[in-house]
Amino acid sequence: xxxxxxxxxxxxxxxxxxxxxxxxxxxxxxxxxxxxxxxxxxxxxxxxxxxxxxxxxxxxxxxxxxxxxxxxxxxxxxxxxxxxxxxxxxxxxxxxxxxxxxxxxxxxxxxxxxxxxxxxxxxxxxxxxxxxxxxxxxxxxxxxxxxxxxxxxxxxxxxxxxxxxxxxxxxxxxxxxxxxxxxxxxxxxxxxxxxxxxxxxxxxxxxxxxxxxxxxxxxxxxxxxxxxx
Amino acid sequence: xxxxxxxxxxxxxxxxxxxxxxxxxxxxxxxxxxxxxxxxxxxxxxxxxxxxxxxxxxxxxxxxxxxxxxxxxxxxxxxxxxxxxxxxxxxxxxxxxxxxxxxxxxxxxxxxxxxxxxxxxxxxxxxxxxxxxxxxxxxxxxxxxxxxxxxxxxxxxxxxxxxxxxxxxxxxxxxxxxxxxxxxxxxxxxxxxxxxxxxxxxxxxxxxxxxxxxxxxxxxxxxxxxxxx
DNA sequence: AAGTGGTCTAGACCACCGC
DNA sequence: CGGTGGTCTAGACCACTTG
Numbered sequence: 504x505x506x507x508x509x510x511x512x513x514x515x516x517x518x519x520x521x522x523x524x525x526x527x528x529x530x531x532x533x534x535x536x537x538x539x540x541x542x543x544x545x546x547x548x549x550x551x552x553x554x555x556x557x558x559x560x561x562x563x564x565x566x567x568x569x570x571x572x573x574x575x576x577x578x579x580x581x582x583x584x585x586x587x588x589x590x591x592x593x594x595x596x597x598x599x600x601x602x603x604x605x606x607x608x609x610x611x612x613x614x615x616x617x618x619x620x621x622x623x624x625x626x627x628x629x630x631x632x633x634x635x636x637x638x639x640x641x642x643x644x645x646x647x648x649x650x651x652x653x654x655x656x657x658x659x660x661x662x663x664x665x666x667x668x669x670x671x672x673x674x675x676x677x678x679x680x681x682x683x684x685x686x687x688x689x690x691x692x693x694x695x696x697x698x699x700x701x702x703x704x705x706x707x708x709x710x711x712x713x714x715x716x717x718x719x720x721x722x723x724x725x726x727x728x729x730x731x732x
Numbered sequence: 733x734x735x736x737x738x739x740x741x742x743x744x745x746x747x748x749x750x751x752x753x754x755x756x757x758x759x760x761x762x763x764x765x766x767x768x769x770x771x772x773x774x775x776x777x778x779x780x781x782x783x784x785x786x787x788x789x790x791x792x793x794x795x796x797x798x799x800x801x802x803x804x805x806x807x808x809x810x811x812x813x814x815x816x817x818x819x820x821x822x823x824x825x826x827x828x829x830x831x832x833x834x835x836x837x838x839x840x841x842x843x844x845x846x847x848x849x850x851x852x853x854x855x856x857x858x859x860x861x862x863x864x865x866x867x868x869x870x871x872x873x874x875x876x877x878x879x880x881x882x883x884x885x886x887x888x889x890x891x892x893x894x895x896x897x898x899x900x901x902x903x904x905x906x907x908x909x910x911x912x913x914x915x916x917x918x919x920x921x922x923x924x925x926x927x928x929x930x931x932x933x934x935x936x937x938x939x940x941x942x943x944x945x946x947x948x949x950x951x952x953x954x955x956x957x958x959x960x961x
Numbered sequence: 962a963a964g965t966g967g968t969c970t971a972g973a974c975c976a977c978c979g980c
Numbered sequence: 981c982g983g984t985g986g987t988c989t990a991g992a993c994c995a996c997t998t999g
Contacts, residue, residue: 678907696925720907
């Protein structure tokens with residue numbers, strides 16, 4: 504129904520089915536506009552989407568060509584842990600383990616600067632079994648109102664989402680063996696594998712929080728989808 | 733310089749800094765067009781980008797409002813393993829372990845149908861240490877020319893990227909302990925953690941290949957970035 | 962110089978949906 | 981009914997890059 508989407512879909516088909524070969528110039532925008540009985544800006548919009556997806560390259564005075572795909576981009580969504588669990592129809596529970604304002608370790612100071620920060624450790628349960636161990640530092644220079652929160656009922660995760668609704672984040676995903684302390688919290692044997700998400704969050708380029716999320720490996724997975732195709 | 737990007741950046745700032753509150757209607761497009769001294773389609777384009785990023789909701793007859801962010805979307809890129817390793821300045825090596833046309837297990841038959849498929853197992857080395865164990869099924873109904881490939885020199889990963897350049901994929905990311913056989917291949921002790929990527933690939937809705945990629949946990953991580961902000 | 966992309970304007974038409 | 985968004989057209993101007 505929407506013209507630029509139709510055009511985009513058809514061009515996508517021509518690329519993925521090999522009608523247009525990698526490295527080859529595709530017809531210019533005027534020709535495509537005639538073919539699809541529309542104006543050039545409409546074709547241009549469809550081509551722009553293909554550029555965003557990394558499928559073609561457009562060059563003035565030269566034309567557009569199908570690109571060699573060097574990397575595959577995938578996207579995944581991270582929900583609030585409470586919603587993730589209840590969406591599966593399971594019961595959710597939360598337990599605060601520790602909350603303290605103190606001098607943070609070097610890797611946190613590197614982001615926040617050399618000042619005290621709020622440390623919070625908490626557990627999230629699915630069907631009364633530990634699902635996620637949350638280990639978090641909060642930058643009090645950015646979120647001073649956090650020092651008035653006790654985090655007994657509401658997890659820092661959810662509280663922060665309301666206090667700092669929109670922020671930029673970077674994640675590191677990795678696997679490891681649990682150490683002694685983590686194993687006790689997660690009710691695992693020492694050395695069992697965990698899936699770890701490390702997240703750093705900024706608001707307007709200033710660091711807000713650094714969190715490490717540990718999940719028992721057998722209970723956690725991330726599912727993604729290609730972007731663009 | 734580009735007007736709709738400027739407008740997008742400014743609107744983003746107003747959302748992330750809290751000038752516009754969650755749930756609140758933002759000025760309508762005509763008002764914004766006047767403010768930014770442009771026409772309505774230009775404003776509309778900037779708003780469209782905010783919708784794509786999941787930051788606002790637009791409703792006809794009502795207006796646009798800042799949305800409560802329920803999930804965080806992150807994107808990561810997966811490069812060809814050879815490029816990933818050489819980009820770090822390290823040496824890359826490849827070794828074929830097994831190649832056989834045979835009747836696949838149930839989870840592969842569920843995707844490919846009940847027919848023989850090509851199984852390939854191979855190792856990718858970084859600085860002469862195992863980095864990735866590739867365990868792959870190839871759908872010969874989709875890629876019959878794969879049966880003529882011996883995969884002694886070129887990995888199925890790279891070969892497929894040329895044979896089927898553009899395809900849709902889904903990934904599952906998880907962690908686990910290595911079993912006996914995998915541990916031997918990866919030169920790990922049994923029970924060590926591995927980071928696993930499972931990828932299914934389609935071309936025009938038809939399954940092409942199913943692959944499991946195992947990485948020693950201490951050598952592998954995925955780094956992502958937020959989309960939209 | 963000329964052909965290609967990239968963007969914007971001005972205006973239009975329509976769909977949706979609350980009143 | 982009328983106000984909001986969503987899209988498209990027709991035309992324009994400019995930037996870039998090759999010849």
